[in-house]
Amino acid sequence: MWSLCDLDLARAKKVIGSYSTVEVTADLATVLADDRVQAVAIATPAGTHLDVAMAALRAGKHVLVEKPLAASYSDGASLVEEAERRGLTLMCDHTYCYTPAVTRIREAVRSGELGEVHYLDSVRINLGLVQRDIDVLWDLAPHDLSILDFVLPEGVRAVEVSAHGADPIGAGRACVAYLTLRLSTGAIAHIHVNWLSPIKLRTTIIGGSKRTLVWDDLNPSQRLAIFDRGVDVAAPDELGADERRNMLVSYRSGDMVAPALPEREALGQMAAQFATSIRTGEASPTDGRSGLRVLEILEAASRSLANAGAAVALTGGEK
Numbered sequence: 494m495w496s497l498c499d500l501d502l503a504r505a506k507k508v509i510g511s512y513s514t515v516e517v518t519a520d521l522a523t524v525l526a527d528d529r530v531q532a533v534a535i536a537t538p539a540g541t542h543l544d545v546a547m548a549a550l551r552a553g554k555h556v557l558v559e560k561p562l563a564a565s566y567s568d569g570a571s572l573v574e575e576a577e578r579r580g581l582t583l584m585c586d587h588t589y590c591y592t593p594a595v596t597r598i599r600e601a602v603r604s605g606e607l608g609e610v611h612y613l614d615s616v617r618i619n620l621g622l623v624q625r626d627i628d629v630l631w632d633l634a635p636h637d638l639s640i641l642d643f644v645l646p647e648g649v650r651a652v653e654v655s656a657h658g659a660d661p662i663g664a665g666r667a668c669v670a671y672l673t674l675r676l677s678t679g680a681i682a683h684i685h686v687n688w689l690s691p692i693k694l695r696t697t698i699i700g701g702s703k704r705t706l707v708w709d710d711l712n713p714s715q716r717l718a719i720f721d722r723g724v725d726v727a728a729p730d731e732l733g734a735d736e737r738r739n740m741l742v743s744y745r746s747g748d749m750v751a752p753a754l755p756e757r758e759a760l761g762q763m764a765a766q767f768a769t770s771i772r773t774g775e776a777s778p779t780d781g782r783s784g785l786r787v788l789e790i791l792e793a794a795s796r797s798l799a800n801a802g803a804a805v806a807l808t809g810g811e812k
């Protein structure tokens with residue numbers, strides 16, 4: 494059986510339409526008390542995630558929560574602890590991790606196709622809805638941070654973050670923000686999020702020692718491009734003394750390949766992963782712990798933002 498629960502009953506009815514057998518209610522307690530309900534997907538504002546998700550877990554339901562997992566690290570940690578104690582699936586909808594493009598990016602990074610990752614640069618800007626309860630960092634950066642968490646090789650993580658932001662329209666919260674992350678390998682990642690840009694950009698560049706990947710999510714005919722173009726540096730001991738005094742840098746200008754991507758709808762993939770995790774108990778790549786790693790960075794970035802961009806150390810989601 495299926496129920497749609499929203500405090501705004503009229504909105505729920507409008508979403509469901511006139512030709513559905515899905516029950517509509519404003520009473521979450523009744524839904525949670527129903528033994529036929531095994532899983533709950535929560536798409537309410539971030540500030541309500543703790544209460545709604547905790548109620549669902551305590552009622553013995555598997556839970557899928559929209560990003561961000563919760564409004565704070567400690568709220569997220571309570572949810573992860575409760576789910577683990579009860580042996581229930583807790584998953585966060587980091588939607589992009591279920592797109593064909595990000596799946597292919599993960600493969601390119603993890604297989605070594607790009608070589609050693611030198612830098613990541615992500616831009617997510619448009620004329621966005623200025624949120625009432627969260628700043629642009631908490632609204633948009635969860636996407637980039639969850640993608641980073643998903644694609645980086647095992648054992649590589651962000652170790653430090655600094656953030657700068659601005660509120661030029663007096664909204665009471667940052668509407669433009671820049672995050673710089675230092676990775677455990679020494680690589681650098683930069684994320685730019687902005688609600689005030691008249692043009693929409695969704696572009697990520699991942700520069701590696703062998704190849705550089707460019708992801709333009711707004712270009713459906715060529716979302717990904719992998720360039721065999723870049724800078725090679727000769728090892729100094731390969732060179733004689735005279736040569737060493739000259740440039741050690743040479744430029745490589747090879748082919749660009751645009752990988753074919755399957756047509757797959759991310760939300761469908763994500764829901765299928767939720768079902769698989771419930772059935773098998775296998776953790777999803779965007780489980781509660783990945784949600785926590787993202788929350789740790791968001792909180793540290795907020796501290797940095799409030800402290801003129803001072804670097805804040807990260808632990809990798811463990812506290």
Ligand SMILES: NC(=O)c1ccc[n+]([C@@H]2O[C@H](COP(=O)([O-])OP(=O)(O)OC[C@H]3O[C@@H](n4cnc5c(N)ncnc54)[C@H](O)[C@@H]3O)[C@@H](O)[C@H]2O)c1
Nearest residue numbers: 498499500501504536537538539541545559560561586588
């Ligand atoms: N994964 C993505 O790409 C993506 C995109 C957009 C939004 N989101 C996330 O989805 C969530 C919702 O965002 P939105 O823009 O749809 O918000 P919204 O404010 O438009 O809608 C939230 C709905 O939740 C209802 N609600 C609030 N508290 C409730 C409660 N306690 N019980 C039942 N219903 C309740 C409200 O009545 C409202 O209809 C947020 O966490 C947001 O970050 C994710």
